[in-house]
Amino acid sequence: MSDPAKAAQLRGVGKRYGSRWAVQDLDLDLNFGQVVGFIGPNGAGKTTLIRMMTGLSTASTGKIEVLDTDLTRQTRSPDGIGMVAEHPRFVPYLSARKNLRLLARIRNVASDEDIAETLRRVGLDPQDRRAVRGYSLGMRQRLGVAQALMERPRLLFLDEPTNGLDPRGIVEFRELIRQLAAAGVAVFVASHLLTELEQVCDRVLFVRRGRVLEELDLHCFQEETVRVSVTGPDDVAALREWAAHAGIALTDQDDTRWPTVELATSDVPETLAHLIRAGVRIEAVNRTQRSLEQRFLELTGSESEGVS
Numbered sequence: 001m002s003d004p005a006k007a008a009q010l011r012g013v014g015k016r017y018g019s020r021w022a023v024q025d026l027d028l029d030l031n032f033g034q035v036v037g038f039i040g041p042n043g044a045g046k047t048t049l050i051r052m053m054t055g056l057s058t059a060s061t062g063k064i065e066v067l068d069t070d071l072t073r074q075t076r077s078p079d080g081i082g083m084v085a086e087h088p089r090f091v092p093y094l095s096a097r098k099n100l101r102l103l104a105r106i107r108n109v110a111s112d113e114d115i116a117e118t119l120r121r122v123g124l125d126p127q128d129r130r131a132v133r134g135y136s137l138g139m140r141q142r143l144g145v146a147q148a149l150m151e152r153p154r155l156l157f158l159d160e161p162t163n164g165l166d167p168r169g170i171v172e173f174r175e176l177i178r179q180l181a182a183a184g185v186a187v188f189v190a191s192h193l194l195t196e197l198e199q200v201c202d203r204v205l206f207v208r209r210g211r212v213l214e215e216l217d218l219h220c221f222q223e224e225t226v227r228v229s230v231t232g233p234d235d236v237a238a239l240r241e242w243a244a245h246a247g248i249a250l251t252d253q254d255d256t257r258w259p260t261v262e263l264a265t266s267d268v269p270e271t272l273a274h275l276i277r278a279g280v281r282i283e284a285v286n287r288t289q290r291s292l293e294q295r296f297l298e299l300t301g302s303e304s305e306g307v308s
């Protein structure tokens with residue numbers, strides 16, 4: 001991998017447990033300064049992929065390069081990787097600072113001042129002497145992030161990172177991720193929380209049963225739709241006929257007081273002019289943006305279990 005902008009490159013990666021594939025035929029590029037989301041329901045293969053990319057397990061097929069290290073067949077963690085596990089573990093009877101000191105000593109990575117600074121950065125008090133066993137889930141999660149940041153990673157992996165965080169924690173966490181990306185860190189976030197990833201990622205991959213269904217660049221995913229409410233069923237029929245003729249997709253219809261139809265178009269004035277000319281009586285018009293959630297549901301149909 002000679003491209004200096006790339007933190008990781010995967011080609012055709014698969015992982016098989018017995019006869020079952022947890023990850024299949026996966027291509028992925030992670031660039032420094034970018035946040036990439038990996039979205040899928042439980043069992044989609046998120047943790048399996050992170051384990052391969054952090055050198056904790058090997059791939060069954062394909063090629064994995066992370067921070068210029070070939071991890072395809074070897075289990076070893078290259079320097080510069082930070083990892084926040086889904087359920088970070090600590091020594092329960094030690095304080096947050098002592099836990100980090102212990103880890104820093106083992107891995108020879110950070111000074112005491114660095115540790116205090118990192119704790120402050122994630123919203124924990126370095127002077128807090130309470131044992132970690134008294135911490136809430138959200139505080140443990142913050143400490144997990146601090147542990148990963150303490151090593152000043154160039155590539156950071158987060159597995160379901162906002163597990164247990166309260167709303168304020170989630171907002172702060174999002175800001176932290178954006179700051180890290182702005183400082184050049186490549187961030188890979190696996191989650192099943194679509195709305196959360198939508199706000200922080202540059203790109204997302206939708207995965208299901210180990211396969212990537214689609215990769216979306218969120219800077220380009222600005223597709224707008226127009227919700228048009230009409231006066232009655234006849235107008236809905238006229239609108240449908242017009243949309244079919246114009247080649248515009250209708251994504252849903254509801255039968256509330258004013259039947260409402262959603263059109264996949266961003267050209268509102270033009271669309272309305274056409275509809276009026278076609279004799280459709282319009283009650284209301286709303287412009288909306290298609291969410292990741294909608295896209296995920298479109299991709300997976302009704303089988304969207306585990307994703308919210």
Ligand SMILES: Nc1ncnc2c1ncn2[C@@H]1O[C@H](COP(=O)(O)OP(=O)(O)OP(=O)(O)O)[C@@H](O)[C@H]1O
Nearest residue numbers: 017021022040041042043044045046047048049192
């Ligand atoms: N060590 C293992 N041995 C056998 N099968 C495994 C092993 N690890 C994972 N799997 C299987 O691989 C598939 C993907 O699991 P994985 O934990 O990677 O999914 P995930 O997307 O992280 O799920 P979750 O959101 O529940 O954490 C699942 O079917 C799981 O049962």
